[in-house]
Amino acid sequence: MNEQIATVFGGTGFLGRRVVRALATAGYRVRVAARHPEDVDFSDIKDQIAPVAVDIRNERRVTEAVSGSVFAVNAVSLYVERGDLTFDTIHVKGAERIARCARAAGVDRLVHISGLGVDEHSPSKFIRARARGEQVVCNAFERATLVRPSVMFGSDDAFLSSLKTATLLPVVPLFGKGNNRLQPVYVEDVAAAVVELARQAGGQGQVFELGGGSVYTYRQVLQVVMSHLGRRRVLLPVPFTLWRLLVATLSLMPNPPLTRDQLVLMQSDNMVGENAKTFADLGIDPYSLEDLLDECLPTNSG
Numbered sequence: 001m002n003e004q005i006a007t008v009f010g011g012t013g014f015l016g017r018r019v020v021r022a023l024a025t026a027g028y029r030v031r032v033a034a035r036h037p038e039d040v041d042f043s044d045i046k047d048q049i050a051p052v053a054v055d056i057r058n059e060r061r062v063t064e065a066v067s068g069s070v071f072a073v074n075a076v077s078l079y080v081e082r083g084d085l086t087f088d089t090i091h092v093k094g095a096e097r098i099a100r101c102a103r104a105a106g107v108d109r110l111v112h113i114s115g116l117g118v119d120e121h122s123p124s125k126f127i128r129a130r131a132r133g134e135q136v137v138c139n140a141f142e143r144a145t146l147v148r149p150s151v152m153f154g155s156d157d158a159f160l161s162s163l164k165t166a167t168l169l170p171v172v173p174l175f176g177k178g179n180n181r182l183q184p185v186y187v188e189d190v191a192a193a194v195v196e197l198a199r200q201a202g203g204q205g206q207v208f209e210l211g212g213g214s215v216y217t218y219r220q221v222l223q224v225v226m227s228h229l230g231r232r233r234v235l236l237p238v239p240f241t242l243w244r245l246l247v248a249t250l251s252l253m254p255n256p257p258l259t260r261d262q263l264v265l266m267q268s269d270n271m272v273g274e275n276a277k278t279f280a281d282l283g284i285d286p287y288s289l290e291d292l293l294d295e296c297l298p299t300n301s302g
C-alpha cells in the first residue's frame, strides 16, 4: 500500500464511487467527500476509506478534506438547479473552491471531471457553467487535469435505464431524426483513467476526452438496446420544436426526466475530438456499449 491520501469529492456518485474503489485498489487511503458520505457501503474496503461530510460550498470543509492529500478529484455533479444549488455555485464557484483549497494545501495533482461538449457560448446554462468551471479551475490550479467523459454507462446508470424505459412504449420518439452521434463510455474505464492520472506525477495540465470504443447515432443506440432486450418498436422522428415545448412543461416537475440542457446536448454530436488526448494516451482500451450490455442491462431484470 502506498499510504498516500487521495480525496474524491462526489465520492458517492455514479462515477465517484468507482473512482474511490479504483484508488483504494491502487493502494491509496481515500477520503470520500460528499454531503452524505455514508450513503455508499464501502465496508469491504473500510480500512482504506475515510468518509468526510463536505458541502463544496463550505470553504472550511473543503480545506479540511484536502489537507494532507497528494491527489484530489472533483466528481461532484448537479444536473437540475434547486434553490441555492445552482450551476454557478457548484460547477463554477464550488469547482474553483476545490482547486484553490487544493493548491493552498499543497495537493500535488488535481483531476477535474467535466464533460464532452463544454462550450462557453452554448445555449445551455449547464454547458456554459461547465466551460467556465474548467477556466476557473485552471486559473486556481494551473496544472489541473481536465477530464471530459462522454455519456457514461454502467450497471446502475441513468443512460441505459432511461432507454430501457423508453422502449416500453410501442412507439419510441427520436430526438429529431436521431442522427446525432454519441460515444457512450463505460464508467469503470473512466475511473481507471482517473487512477492512471493519479499515478502520472509529471502528466498534469492536460485535457482528456474520454469516449467509448464505438460511436453510434442515437437511433443506433436505441436499435442496439432494443435488439438486446428482444423488443421491436417503431422509432418516430420528433422535431426539436416539439421537444422544447415538452421540456418547458416538464421543467415544472421537481425532478424532470428530461431537461433543456440535456435537449441541447442531443442536438449535436457528442464525440471525442480528433486532436484530443484520450484513453490511448493512458494505455487504456475502452469498452464499447455492445461489449457490456449483458452486464449493464440484464434482460431478466424489471
Ligand SMILES: NC(=O)c1ccc[n+]([C@@H]2O[C@H](COP(=O)([O-])OP(=O)(O)OC[C@H]3O[C@@H](n4cnc5c(N)ncnc54)[C@H](OP(=O)(O)O)[C@@H]3O)[C@@H](O)[C@H]2O)c1
Residues within 6 Å of the ligand: 009, 010, 011, 012, 013, 014, 015, 016, 033, 034, 035, 036, 037, 039, 054, 055, 056, 057, 074, 075, 076, 077, 078, 090, 113, 114, 115, 116, 148, 149, 150, 151, 152, 153, 159
Ligand atoms: N453521468 C454521466 O453520464 C456523465 C457524463 C459526462 C460527465 N459527467 C460528469 O461526471 C461527474 C460525476 O457525475 P455523476 O453522474 O457520477 O454524478 P452523481 O452520480 O450525480 O454524483 C454526484 C456526487 O456529487 C456529490 N455532491 C452533490 N452536490 C454536492 C455538494 N454540494 N457538495 C459535495 N458533494 C456534492 C453527491 O453526493 P451528496 O449528494 O451526498 O453530496 C455525489 O457523490 C460530473 O461532473 C458530471 O457532470 C457525467
